[in-house]
Amino acid sequence: MRLIGRHGGNRRWTGSWPCFAATGAAVAAAAATSARAVDADGDWYRSLRKPLWEPPPWAFGAVWTPLYATIAYAGGRALYTASHRRERGLLAASLAVNLTLNAGWSRLFFGLRSTRAGLLGTVLLDVSNVELIRRVARTDRTAAAALLPYAAWCAFATALNASIVRQN
Structure with missing residues (x-):
């Protein structure tokens, strides 16, 4: 498999496994941390009063599983295709902050019981x-596009959380 970068150069995917392994491990850690804090039952x-448009409980696992896989894929791909060490470092930091915020929501909402x-x-x-997404797009537009469903679901979660705040 070949990757044709936005700068026109060819790069083989061989040797990319450390990037995908690292992002996969980071995403798995965030998912596990988040799952431990959730107590939907x-x-x-x-x-809590919730809007009628709240998805059924099973939908959250059905949605988050492929989203987490997509985050790991996009992160690994972007890190691998980054052409400079500084760029890789900034991408890794951005992903780390994002995953920390992702896992932190469960602690804030369920752990603190604070809508x-x-x-x-x-x-x-x-x-x-x-x-x-902005940072990843500079390196790999395919990886950035892969993150769009994650961002959309998080925006939906924000609307759901805001509705719960209003109703309680």
Whole structure:
């Protein structure tokens, strides 16, 4: 498989596995951290008033699983195609901040039992998504496009969280 970079150069994917392994491990850690904090069956969450358009509980796992895989793919691809060490470092930092905010939302919302703290967390995640996509697009437009469903789902989550804040 060959990658034709935006600068016109050819690069083989051989040797890319460390980038994909690193992003896969980081994404798995964020997903596990987030999953441990979520308590959608707990009394507190069940007592909250929620909008009628809230997805059923099973939908969250069905959506997040491929989104996490896409984040790992896009991150690994962008890190591999980055042409300079500084660019790779900035991409890695942006991804790390994004994954920290991603996992942090569950701690804010469920751990603190604070819909408002959760809303702040998800707004910060949305800002981080825009920054991450912008940075990734400089390196690899395909990887940036792969992140768009993640950003869209997070924007939906922000709207859902905001609705829960308004109703409670």
